[in-house]
Amino acid sequence: ATSHLDLYEPLDIIGNGSFGIIRKVRRKSDGEILARKELNFERMSERDRKQIVAEVNILKDLSHENIVRYIDRFVDRDAGILYILMEYCDGGDLSSVIKQCGRQNRPLPEDTVWSYFFQLLLALQHCHCPNQSGKPGESDAPKRQQILHRDLKPENVFLSGSNTVKLGDFGLSKALGQTSFANTYVGTPYYMSPELIQEKSYDTKSDIWSLGCLIYELCASKPPFHEAQTHSELSMLIRNGRIPPLPKGYSHALNQVIKAMLNLNPAMRPSAQQLLQHERIDFARKVSE
Ligand SMILES: CNC(=O)c1c(C)[nH]c(/C=C2\C(=O)Nc3ccc(Cl)cc32)c1C
Numbered sequence: 001a002t003s004h005l006d007l008y009e010p011l012d013i014i015g016n017g018s019f020g021i022i023r024k025v026r027r028k029s030d031g032e033i034l035a036r037k038e039l040n041f042e043r044m045s046e047r048d049r050k051q052i053v054a055e056v057n058i059l060k061d062l063s064h065e066n067i068v069r070y071i072d073r074f075v076d077r078d079a080g081i082l083y084i085l086m087e088y089c090d091g092g093d094l095s096s097v098i099k100q101c102g103r104q105n106r107p108l109p110e111d112t113v114w115s116y117f118f119q120l121l122l123a124l125q126h127c128h129c130p131n132q133s134g135k136p137g138e139s140d141a142p143k144r145q146q147i148l149h150r151d152l153k154p155e156n157v158f159l160s161g162s163n164t165v166k167l168g169d170f171g172l173s174k175a176l177g178q179t180s181f182a183n184t185y186v187g188t189p190y191y192m193s194p195e196l197i198q199e200k201s202y203d204t205k206s207d208i209w210s211l212g213c214l215i216y217e218l219c220a221s222k223p224p225f226h227e228a229q230t231h232s233e234l235s236m237l238i239r240n241g242r243i244p245p246l247p248k249g250y251s252h253a254l255n256q257v258i259k260a261m262l263n264l265n266p267a268m269r270p271s272a273q274q275l276l277q278h279e280r281i282d283f284a285r286k287v288s289e
Pocket residue numbers: 014015022035068086087088089090091092093158168169
């Protein structure tokens with residue numbers, strides 16, 4: 001019987017994640033281009049293997065336009081490699097877009113920022129409030145537990161076409177409900193929220209903090225607390241909560257909504273649901289429809 005591997009023609013390597021690579025592949029049956037994560041689990045610790053299994057199980061449950069679609073997985077026991085097949089996003093990741101804006105000193109247009117912001121809010125809302133998307137008959141959908149992304153950063157957001165963003169790499173996310181709030185710190189130091197510095201628990205408002213850092217970085221081409229050289233300097237900058245204003249040309253409204261997401265007190269930060277009511281987000285929604 002043809003093994004899974006023979007069903008796909010390997011093309012170029014497009015990324016390297018924490019445990020392996022991401023390769024572009026062509027499905028031979030219909031020529032569809034996909035992305036395949038290749039993870040060498042022989043070198044992984046037991047804990048990391050559990051993490052990957054948890055990621056796949058989380059991704060399987062999520063089906064949303066703004067979350068990278070999980071397609072299939074299979075293991076090559078001899079080679080000790082786990083293959084995870086996902087949708088291909090031809091625009092690459094947001095971190096490359098930000099680097100390009102910084103290099104060419106051409107900031108992202110404000111309308112593009114609001115559109116990406118809107119789409120990421122839809123993705124987060126789908127994770128944070130499982131049955132809130134308001135689709136008719138939603139109430140009889142199987143109850144899925146709340147999911148936290150926990151590592152929202154430009155390297156984990158991918159572009160499909162020129163203006164659809166997709167949240168990817170749930171490697172560090174935690175499905176709540178099985179355990180209490182995850183209080184082991186993980187994620188990108190620059191996007192570390194104040195509650196994580198004080199080793200308090202991580203919750204949906206920590207994802208909102210990271211989203212605030214990401215939207216800030218889209219405009220300024222660097223994270224809000226970038227000047228820090230050491231961990232302790234970073235935590236001092238974060239706790240004094242002073243955020244350098246965005247470059248000229250971005251509206252007061254955008255500055256304000258970023259400030260609200262970067263409130264030191266998690267309870268004061270707006271939820272994804274509340275942010276989706278913002279008038280400029282509503283405008284982005286209308287533009288996208
Ligand atoms: C240089 N690399 C790229 O331009 C690039 C492209 C064209 N696609 C990707 C990444 C993904 C891609 O295309 N689909 C994905 C699904 C899940 C995850 Cl975690 C990543 C991807 C990347 C990193």
